[in-house]
Ligand SMILES: NC(=O)c1ccc[n+]([C@@H]2O[C@H](COP(=O)([O-])OP(=O)(O)OC[C@H]3O[C@@H](n4cnc5c(N)ncnc54)[C@H](O)[C@@H]3O)[C@@H](O)[C@H]2O)c1
Ligand SMILES: O=C(O)C(=O)C[C@@H](O)[C@H](O)[C@H](O)COP(=O)(O)O
């Protein structure tokens with residue numbers, strides 16, 4: 001087992017990564033302070049892992065709430081239903097929400113925990129690769145709105161992250177690869193040595209070989225934990241974790257949250273950001289080629305599978321949370337391991353790269 005510590009004064013927490021952690025309940029149960037526990041999961045994950053988790057809750061007053069499966073269910077209405085379930089449980093301020101699932105469950109359950117009685121504890125038990133390497137770490141919680149991704153939410157840090165890598169055995173390959181995209185993103189933004197390591201281990205990672213996979217999860221979590229510790233609420237550096245996301249979120253929204261996976265949007269979005277950076281003279285074509293080659297070897301998309309109207313995507317990008325009034329702010333790329341937040345990119349340049357999207 002590996003442990004990554006997210007260091008936040010008085011609110012730090014461990015990210016435990018390795019096999020067998022669901023059954024190792026003594027470890028995570030110690031993070032539950034009160035008697036009430038609501039486990040939030042979904043209709044796919046619960047039949048697989050809810051039993052293993054709740055064996056560790058013996059003696060506590062717990063219940064579960066199951067979401068329907070899918071990004072389109074990451075809604076405000078469902079947060080309301082989780083809050084109702086907390087009410088029915090009689091949850092007091094020392095209650096704990098446990099999010100058992102992928103990023104959709106984690107983001108939504110974390111937001112409900114942030115809202116209940118103005119904030120109660122929650123524990124992340126990520127069951128997708130994406131949730132293990134990204135969404136469970138760092139305390140961004142929230143839901144989508146019809147007009148855009150993640151537009152309502154709160155920063156609310158978990159008390160612990162329990163990443164039991166055994167559960168990845170049941171994860172479909174497409175979902176697995178979507179998580180790999182967020183690993184590549186971390187390396188592309190800030191860790192050239194990790195990027196080169198990923199190039200050397202791409203086939204092993206795509207095959208899910210255990211040792212390199214656990215190393216990749218821990219490296220990505222450690223990188224993200226460092227960024228979060230330095231800039232918890234995204235006043236500066238943390239925005240770099242959004243590389244590819246302004247484009248990717250627009251593609252997700254344009255597809256009504258059901259056409260492409262978040263990680264696929266990130267993969268395509270990183271390539272669009274790299275092409276825009278090249279166009280603006282910030283990045284070299286060779287670096288873009290390396291990024292595209294790595295994503296392709298990993299089996300990830302590097303362009304949308306259908307044409308979109310560029311002006312529609314640009315309109316969606318205008319609602320991104322990094323923007324200021326009237327100004328698009330994008331994470332652009334300076335090549336392997338270096339990214340920057342850039343304001344005032346001209347519409348024509350964005351439309352230029354979206355033209356092919
Ligand atoms: N908060 C953050 O910092 C952050 C970071 C990255 C992504 N996100 C969000 O995370 C979401 C994407 O998360 P995701 O990729 O985990 O998608 P997801 O939560 O939809 O899970 C993907 C699919 O895998 C299924 N699944 C989950 N675990 C499984 C398992 N062990 N075995 C079999 N099936 C399993 C789910 O039921 C679902 O069908 C998006 O909403 C994105 O915006 C948030
Ligand atoms: O943790 C962060 O910060 C990130 O930006 C991680 C992203 O991978 C993640 O998709 C996040 O939900 C995006 O946040 P948003 O603020 O752009 O909605």
Ligand SMILES: [Zn+2]
Pocket residue numbers: 134182245262266
């Ligand atoms: Zn993301």
